[in-house]
Amino acid sequence: MxxxxxxxxxxxxxxxxxxxxxxxxxxxxxxxxxxCQQQSLLCELVSETPVIEFLIQRQ
Structure with missing residues (x-):
């Protein structure tokens, strides 16, 4: 989802x-x-605990 x-x-x-x-x-x-890789987006894993957080950016 x-x-x-x-x-x-x-x-x-x-x-x-x-x-x-x-x-x-x-x-x-x-x-x-x-x-993100398929869409040529930058994807950074910010945090894994307690919640998983990603920062997504268009190039």
């Missing part, structure tokens, strides 16, 4: 932007970076 939400947010935004994604599901540790 987080990848779908990110895809929707990207669709509604243009030009440069930045997203912070907060997750509880550890599956996102693989899914989010893989999606």
């Amino acid at each position: 987080p990848v779908i939400k990110l895809k929707q947010a990207l669709h509604h935004q243009s030009s440069e932007m930045q997203f912070t994604i907060l997750l509880k599901d550890k599956g996102g540790l693989k899914d989010i970076p893989a999606f």
Whole structure:
């Protein structure tokens, strides 16, 4: 579900932007970076505990 939400947010935004994604599901540790790589987005893992936090940016 987080990848779908990110895809929707990207669709509604243009030009440069930045997203912070907060997750509880550890599956996102693989899914989010893989999606970002496919979409040529910068993806930084900020925190893994207690909540998984990613910073996503368009290049």
